Amino acid sequence: MVAVRLADGQRIACGWAINAAGTGATALAASAGISLPVVARKRCVFNFRSPARPTGCGLVIDPSGVYFRAEGQGFIAGVAPPEASDPDIVDRNDFEVEHALFDDIVWPTLAHRVPAFEALRLQGSWAGHYDVNLLDANVIVGPHPAVDNLLFANGFSGHGLQQAPGVGRALAEWIVDGGWRSIDLSALGWQRVIDGRPLPEDAVV
Numbered sequence: 361m362v363a364v365r366l367a368d369g370q371r372i373a374c375g376w377a378i379n380a381a382g383t384g385a386t387a388l389a390a391s392a393g394i395s396l397p398v399v400a401r402k403r404c405v406f407n408f409r410s411p412a413r414p415t416g417c418g419l420v421i422d423p424s425g426v427y428f429r430a431e432g433q434g435f436i437a438g439v440a441p442p443e444a445s446d447p448d449i450v451d452r453n454d455f456e457v458e459h460a461l462f463d464d465i466v467w468p469t470l471a472h473r474v475p476a477f478e479a480l481r482l483q484g485s486w487a488g489h490y491d492v493n494l495l496d497a498n499v500i501v502g503p504h505p506a507v508d509n510l511l512f513a514n515g516f517s518g519h520g521l522q523q524a525p526g527v528g529r530a531l532a533e534w535i536v537d538g539g540w541r542s543i544d545l546s547a548l549g550w551q552r553v554i555d556g557r558p559l560p561e562d563a564v565v
């Protein structure tokens with residue numbers, strides 16, 4: 361790879377490039393002839409108030425996948441939709457909240473786990489897009505063997521904020537030093553994708 365081309369046609373020569381395009385990463389990788397197994401999936405977050413304030417609990421994940429945690433004066437909660445109703449996002453501007461998820465799955469599960477949540481009051485909600493790595497729900501980080509000066513940091517699958525500092529540092533060291541230095545991320549590299557060897561992340565909400 362010798363250059364990147366911007367949407368307006370401008371060409372910028374470069375020694376290195378990093379694909380950090382989130383849910384846009386698959387299309388960007390395809391422009392370099394690389395197939396990235398990452399799709400965009402909608403995830404909704406619900407914000408509620410409750411007279412019940414369970415103490416001593418941080419992030420709680422029910423075995424069903426429904427999660428909640430305290431947030432300000434209230435709580436946030438959510439769940440990944442059942443696989444059959446979890447399509448890949450086609451319209452990248454689709455941020456419509458799936459309210460049925462709350463009514464049919466999240467609320468009943470919360471009320472079962474914390475009975476006082478039966479009386480909760482929904483305050484707000486929003487939707488975002490996860491960049492889901494279909495192989496194993498973990499990031500794909502580092503160079504692809506076919507284009508060794510194009511680095512990847514894609515497919516965070518909903519846990520990218522936690523991993524961003526480590527991934528950023530490791531990629532910076534790769535560019536400066538030519539390899540993993542203070543953090544060895546080789547287990548999360550392309551080779552497992554090419555070999556079809558998943559490194560599954562089970563704790564995705």
Ligand SMILES: Cc1cc2nc3c(=O)[nH]c(=O)nc-3n(C[C@H](O)[C@H](O)[C@H](O)COP(=O)(O)OP(=O)(O)OC[C@H]3O[C@@H](n4cnc5c(N)ncnc54)[C@H](O)[C@@H]3O)c2cc1C
Binds near residue numbers: 384517
């Ligand atoms: C509802 C929700 C809740 C989440 N909660 C958590 C959490 O609790 N903890 C956690 O760790 N993570 C969480 N995440 C995941 C976290 O937000 C992501 O993993 C993280 O933002 C990914 O960062 P990124 O820089 O890879 O991609 P992004 O933040 O998506 O940034 C990608 C950027 O690339 C740009 N771009 C796209 N295509 C192109 C292109 N062709 N050319 C140039 N630029 C392009 C985009 O406009 C965007 O600015 C959550 C995500 C969602 C949706």
